[in-house]
Amino acid sequence: xxxxxxxxxxxxxxxxxxxxxxxxxxxxxxxxxxxxxxxxxxxxxxxxxxxxxxxxxxxxxxxxxxxx
Numbered sequence: 001x002x003x004x005x006x007x008x009x010x011x012x013x014x015x016x017x018x019x020x021x022x023x024x025x026x027x028x029x030x031x032x033x034x035x036x037x038x039x040x041x042x043x044x045x046x047x048x049x050x051x052x053x054x055x056x057x058x059x060x061x062x063x064x065x066x067x068x
Contacts, residue, residue: 007062014061022048 028047035049048056 006058010058010061011064014064015057018057018060022053028052 026047028044028049030042031044031047031052032049034042
């Protein structure tokens with residue numbers, strides 16, 4: 001298992017802000033299955049699976065930092 005340290009400029013409040021945009025939208029079950037079967041057309045752009053959510057939340061927070 002690898003553990004990575006986040007950029008110190010990524011603020012937890014930005015991660016929480018991103019979470020609020022995704023809260024209640026559900027889990028992307030078809031998206032996670034599509035990842036294993038190479039069926040990217042089943043991806044639901046309004047839902048996330050675990051690692052996808054984490055990556056998008058970090059990207060969101062980092063983009064806010066870069067745009068400052």
